Amino acid sequence: MLKGEQVYARCMACHALAFDRVGPRHCGLIGRRAGSVPGFDYSAAMKRSKIVWDEKTLDRFLAGPLKMVPGSTMTYDGISDRRERADLIAYLKQAGQTAECTKR
Numbered sequence: 001m002l003k004g005e006q007v008y009a010r011c012m013a014c015h016a017l018a019f020d021r022v023g024p025r026h027c028g029l030i031g032r033r034a035g036s037v038p039g040f041d042y043s044a045a046m047k048r049s050k051i052v053w054d055e056k057t058l059d060r061f062l063a064g065p066l067k068m069v070p071g072s073t074m075t076y077d078g079i080s081d082r083r084e085r086a087d088l089i090a091y092l093k094q095a096g097q098t099a100e101c102t103k104r
């Protein structure tokens, strides 16, 4: 099990990989434009942000979501430990390749 999977437990209060909850699904996240999951009700701030999610943008966002996207409805303080962020991003990349995300 990747260490990042344990960190992802904090995200699962609001997110799942394969379906939308309070937050949008995370399957397909890497390479996706922010605010682009069809049918998910994003904040105007997220839709306007023009971010593309990759290792760098995720690292910045997860360190302080509201600092990077003021007005976002992701009311989460962020992860201050850069090692934990790196582990989490590695997990998100790997999870996108698993059957949970690639089936259908």
Ligand code: HEC
Residues within 6 Å of the ligand: 007, 008, 010, 011, 012, 013, 014, 015, 022, 023, 024, 029, 033, 034, 035, 036, 037, 041, 042, 043, 044, 045, 046, 047, 053, 062, 071, 072, 073, 074, 075, 076, 079, 088
């Ligand atoms: C309190 C609930 C909550 C928690 C906890 C939370 N999120 Fe979110 N997340 C949201 C919401 C709501 C949005 C939509 C934000 C918007 O539209 O401004 C979001 C959006 C996102 C986005 C943008 C996705 C897209 O499709 O553009 C990413 C990336 C993200 N979250 C990652 C995470 C990760 C990783 C964690 C765990 C460290 C996490 N979130 C924890 C609620 C949460």
